[in-house]
Amino acid sequence: MNEFHQTPSHSAPDPSHEDGSVYDGLLGTDSSQWAFGTDFEDPLAGVDTTVPDGVDHRMLAAYCLALADDALVFSHRLSEWCSNAPDLEEDIALANIALDLLGQARLLLARAAAADPDVVPVLPEGSPVPAEDALAFFREADEFRNVRFVEVPNGDFAHTVARVLLFATARLAVLDRLTGSRDAVLAAVAAKGVKELTYHRDYAGRWFLTLARGTEESRRRLVAALDQLWPLYPEMLATHPVEAAAAEAGVGVDPATVAAETDVVLEQVLAMSGVDRPQRASLAGVDGRTGRDGLHTEALSRMLAEMQVVARAHPMGQW
Amino acid sequence: MTTAYAVAATVTDPEMPMLTLEDLGVLRDVREDADGSVDVAITPTYSGCPAMATMRDDLVHRLRDAGYADVRVRVELSPAWSSDWITDRGRAALAEHGISPPGAAPIASGPVALNLLPTRRAVACPRCRSTAVELTSEFGPTACKALYRCTDCLEPFEHVKEI
Incomplete structure (x- = not known):
């Protein structure tokens, strides 16, 4: 279902009904009052989501989920800064970055669902929840395919600066290559994502430099944050079989192929900041399984419990 | 008709x-x-x-x-929206309403270069036309805008970002 016919999204509530509100009578019968926020629209409405020839649709969906979940989970972590950032400008900046990533996640989840409807959790019959929301809100932690790097809890502002820098550097390099994907939807999502991630990376790079060259305390915190994140970082650039298969089919990117390019950018920031590369081994998987296999830290379950609670309480809810 | x-x-x-x-x-x-x-x-x-x-x-x-x-x-996702698509009439309307219109969008070629210095833009204050402006934040009240301040008339204003 790639196109939709628009029907009035919401009938005006009936004031005589017990669920009516004091505002009901003010709205009349003009349903355009409810234009925003009460209806779902398919983010890929009218987009051709045909799977390219010779590409396994299950593999394509799995690959899209990995890309989507990285963005979704990190977006949520960043949104936790809302009203908590050091100043108003950073609050807005982090919210903007979170919104960009949420937008990427939404398109990628919708793309995964269009490629393979079987990945979408089954909801009660008649539920108005669209596929991308079902994927975001009705999967368990072990069904998420994000790297563990994005799920660990926030630390201080320096921790977030270091995390945005590492994340945006790696993802920008991956999406830059993904613009050549044989899958037209992935190529389009990537092309837009590159423009957004360029801003994210510059933002984090500048703050990294500022904190490193700032006060003794800001530098101490930044170095500690980088050290803390370092063991999780290699997972982002490791090749998972799904990524290898996607690359092989010409629809995805093997992140290992952008490791060198990512490292050059990172070295630029580290050198200018006078910060040494931490000497820490990468966090091992469990029986060879990592985030991309659904093996996560406890932090993800806690995060999802909060993120999903309202949607799960109302599987038939119309928002 | x-x-x-x-x-x-x-x-x-x-x-x-x-x-x-x-x-x-x-x-x-x-x-x-x-x-x-x-x-x-x-x-x-x-x-x-x-x-x-x-x-x-x-x-x-x-x-x-x-x-x-x-x-x-x-x-329609492709080609991705560019601020270059804002029409001349649109740019005039933005300026008239106190929002600084975008300059030319960067041209993509090769890997995206890292920029650790504040973005250089030829921005003029939409109120007093002074070019003595400073960037407050690359991220504004909507995804498409950055925040600036005019150091002559001291007014803060928004600038539509080049993408």
Whole structure:
């Protein structure tokens, strides 16, 4: 279902009904009052989501989920800064970055669902929840395919600066290559994502430099944050079989192929900041399984419990 | 007779109402089929643009009022929106309303270069025209804007980012 016919999204509530509100009578019968926020629209409405020839649709969906979940989970972590950032400008900046990533996640989840409807959790019959929301809100932690790097809890502002820098550097390099994907939807999502991630990376790079060259305390915190994140970082650039298969089919990117390019950018920031590369081994998987296999830290379950609670309480809810 | 395009072209952006969707470069295509149905294509400015649903509903509403009963609005993701698509009329409208219009968007070639210095832009204060301005933040109240301050008249203002 790639196109939709628009029907009035919401009938005006009936004031005589017990669920009516004091505002009901003010709205009349003009349903355009409810234009925003009460209806779902398919983010890929009218987009051709045909799977390219010779590409396994299950593999394509799995690959899209990995890309989507990285963005979704990190977006949520960043949104936790809302009203908590050091100043108003950073609050807005982090919210903007979170919104960009949420937008990427939404398109990628919708793309995964269009490629393979079987990945979408089954909801009660008649539920108005669209596929991308079902994927975001009705999967368990072990069904998420994000790297563990994005799920660990926030630390201080320096921790977030270091995390945005590492994340945006790696993802920008991956999406830059993904613009050549044989899958037209992935190529389009990537092309837009590159423009957004360029801003994210510059933002984090500048703050990294500022904190490193700032006060003794800001530098101490930044170095500690980088050290803390370092063991999780290699997972982002490791090749998972799904990524290898996607690359092989010409629809995805093997992140290992952008490791060198990512490292050059990172070295630029580290050198200018006078910060040494931490000497820490990468966090091992469990029986060879990592985030991309659904093996996560406890932090993800806690995060999802909060993120999903309202949607799960109302599987038939119309928002 | 008014065409469906002419009707759609009057719909304004929900976040920058001084701009029509046509001025913003978001309205990509309006087709009237022989059976009277209308097919409209819009493109998001940013991946997470929260105004897409409102734009779609406003388009449908305006076209319905103009007598087009059957209206479809579809999303066009490619090519990705560029601030270069904002029309001259749109740029004038932005400036008139105190929002600094974007310069030329960067041209992509090879790996994206890292920029650790504040972005250099030729920006003038939309109120006093002074070029003595400073960047407050690369991220503003909407995804497509940065925050500036004029150091002459001391007014803060928004600048539409180049992408």
